[in-house]
Amino acid sequence: MTRTPVNVTVTGAAGQIGYALLFRIASGHLLGADVPVKLRLLEIPQGLKAAEGTAMELEDCAFPLLQGIDISDDPNVAFDGANVALLVGARPRTKGMERGDLLEANGGIFKPQGKAINDHAADDIKVLVVGNPANTNALIAQAAAPDVPRERFTAMTRLDHNRAISQLAAKTGAPVSEIKKLTIWGNHSATQYPDIFHATVAGKNAAEIVNDEKWLAENFIPTVAKRGAAIIEARGASSAASAANAAIDHVHTWVNGTADGDWTSMGIPSDGSYGVPEGLISSFPVTTKDGRYEIVQGLEVNDFSRERINASVKELEEEREAVRALGLL
Numbered sequence: 276m277t278r279t280p281v282n283v284t285v286t287g288a289a290g291q292i293g294y295a296l297l298f299r300i301a302s303g304h305l306l307g308a309d310v311p312v313k314l315r316l317l318e319i320p321q322g323l324k325a326a327e328g329t330a331m332e333l334e335d336c337a338f339p340l341l342q343g344i345d346i347s348d349d350p351n352v353a354f355d356g357a358n359v360a361l362l363v364g365a366r367p368r369t370k371g372m373e374r375g376d377l378l379e380a381n382g383g384i385f386k387p388q389g390k391a392i393n394d395h396a397a398d399d400i401k402v403l404v405v406g407n408p409a410n411t412n413a414l415i416a417q418a419a420a421p422d423v424p425r426e427r428f429t430a431m432t433r434l435d436h437n438r439a440i441s442q443l444a445a446k447t448g449a450p451v452s453e454i455k456k457l458t459i460w461g462n463h464s465a466t467q468y469p470d471i472f473h474a475t476v477a478g479k480n481a482a483e484i485v486n487d488e489k490w491l492a493e494n495f496i497p498t499v500a501k502r503g504a505a506i507i508e509a510r511g512a513s514s515a516a517s518a519a520n521a522a523i524d525h526v527h528t529w530v531n532g533t534a535d536g537d538w539t540s541m542g543i544p545s546d547g548s549y550g551v552p553e554g555l556i557s558s559f560p561v562t563t564k565d566g567r568y569e570i571v572q573g574l575e576v577n578d579f580s581r582e583r584i585n586a587s588v589k590e591l592e593e594e595r596e597a598v599r600a601l602g603l604l
């Protein structure tokens with residue numbers, strides 16, 4: 276194999292998403308079956324030993340594409356030469372913690388990581404933020420990296436996108452492969468808006484096939500938006516394998532492109548499209564090609580959708596104001 280390996284940095288490598296993610300990166304699912312990778316694992320000091328254990332297991336898989344694993348607790352080392360950065364490690368909300376406390380604690384993580392990306396990552400760096408609150412953490416990291424083109428900072432709403440496809444497939448009886456052009460708008464939170472008005476099921480308009488606004492408002496949207504909480508309730512821990520799978524899908528699609536006649540959802544810096552204030556990291560329908568993404572333009576937004584997009588965007592604006600007040604932007 277002569278291709279130069281791609282450096283992939285994963286933060287929170289010893290966590291549960293990290294454990295579900297690293298083996299799939301190393302086996303070629305992130306970038307392609309012919310792309311060698313080097314893994315850079317970033318953990319806090321307490322997580323280093325567990326990360327070493329995971330690295331031992333990765334070695335034991337003898338993955339042909341895996342050309343090295345480095346482990347560090349220093350972002351300046353872990354992001355050195357990074358081509359792809361998956362920011363998974365974050366401070367979970369603990370008892371008695373207010374939203375503002377969570378944003379402040381995550382500022383302490385994502386600001387230095389953004390700066391380390393700015394100072395040390397490769398010129399073609401692509402960043403996916405998974406750690407919650409993902410959209411606003413991505414904004415914090417982006418603000419700390421003024422030399423990196425801002426569109427390289429993205430937040431994960433692909434898990435929501437995949438959840439919505441699955442729910443729509445179950446409702447219509449169609450296989451998931453027949454569901455296209457679904458959109459997640461807004462924040463990766465309970466205010467997100469999964470939109471089926473432009474989606475198709477086996478080539479036909481999904482909203483017309485479903486023809487049930489009550490199901491949309493009272494079943495589909497809350498099921499998708501609150502799925503994370505339902506998993507925590509059932510599993511006693513938050514989504515891990517499905518989140519790792521969505522992170523793989525997000526980067527794979529960004530790098531390798533969307534299929535003709537389809538799009539995906541990504542949290543990306545708004546250019547003002549669809550009335551989303553410029554600069555907010557919000558989920559949009561996007562097509563991707565040659566490692567770049569573009570917002571799908573010209574979609575008609577009906578009153579039902581407008582109200583819900585506005586509500587989620589309002590929450591993003593409030594989060595932006597809160598981190599601005601904390602001096603993180």
Ligand SMILES: NC(=O)C1=CN([C@@H]2O[C@H](COP(=O)(O)OP(=O)(O)OC[C@H]3O[C@@H](n4cnc5c(N)ncnc54)[C@H](O)[C@@H]3O)[C@@H](O)[C@H]2O)C=CC1
Pocket residue numbers: 286287288289290291292293317318319321322363364365366367384404405406407408409431432434435463513514515518
């Ligand atoms: N955007 C999305 O769709 C989803 C996001 N999430 C979020 O992903 C994050 C990670 O989830 P899990 O892996 O389940 O959590 P976890 O608690 O199992 O693992 C997090 C890991 O991050 C590490 N960590 C904490 N601070 C760090 C820092 N400054 N640098 C490097 N590593 C650090 C911890 O030591 C821990 O090993 C959480 O914020 C969770 O809410 C989870 C599911 C879906």
Ligand SMILES: O=C([O-])CC(=O)C(=O)O
Pocket residue numbers: 407434502503504506513514
């Ligand atoms: O809800 C959580 O804490 C984890 C998450 O983001 C999800 O599963 O969508």
